Amino acid sequence: MIKKFLRHGKYPTNVNLGLLIFRIGISAMMITHGWGKFQKVLNGDFSFGDPLGIGVEASLILAAFAEFICSCLLILGLTTRFAAIPLIVTMLVAWQIAHGDDPFSSQEKSVFYLLSYVFILITGPGKYSLDHKLFGKKGVRSLS
Numbered sequence: 001m002i003k004k005f006l007r008h009g010k011y012p013t014n015v016n017l018g019l020l021i022f023r024i025g026i027s028a029m030m031i032t033h034g035w036g037k038f039q040k041v042l043n044g045d046f047s048f049g050d051p052l053g054i055g056v057e058a059s060l061i062l063a064a065f066a067e068f069i070c071s072c073l074l075i076l077g078l079t080t081r082f083a084a085i086p087l088i089v090t091m092l093v094a095w096q097i098a099h100g101d102d103p104f105s106s107q108e109k110s111v112f113y114l115l116s117y118v119f120i121l122i123t124g125p126g127k128y129s130l131d132h133k134l135f136g137k138k139g140v141r142s143l144s
Contacts, residue, residue: 012127019126020077026116027074030087034067051097066090074120077129084121088114 040046041064048060066086073083091114095107125131 016127019123020128022116023077023080023120023125023129024075026113026120027071030067030071030113031075034064034071037064038068040064049098051093062086063090074125077125077131078134080125080129080131081121084117087117088121091117 037048037060040048041061046057046060048056048063050056050059052059054062067090070083070086073079074087091110094110095114098110
């Protein structure tokens with residue numbers, strides 16, 4: 001039984017289940033990180049950094065959109081690859097600009113998230129997603 005479970009080439013369900021667990025897990029962690037920013041936007045409290053020079057309001061709204069809204073989309077597996085792009089950009093900004101002068105121990109979390117979202121962008125949502133349910137194999141290339 002264990003051999004069957006570990007042989008993912010013949011049993012792509014394992015790969016799709018792994019993508020589901022990874023997609024939900026990484027997104028749930030990011031939602032907790034972005035919830036505070038999302039609440040600040042809703043409450044009109046725009047005290048935030050301006051790492052790109054586009055204004056604190058725009059910076060906060062874009063960060064909240066990526067970290068909260070796009071993470072919700074990833075959990076659902078809805079517009080997965082498109083939702084990963086703002087998260088990749090946000091983590092690049094966090095890594096290179098917001099924490100650019102910090103030691104790697106402070107940059108580590110943003111690099112981890114960045115690599116995770118690049119992985120999701122490349123692999124897609126897998127079979128267990130709304131993308132797969134709504135668009136099937138024609139609209140979304142899955143591993144099934």
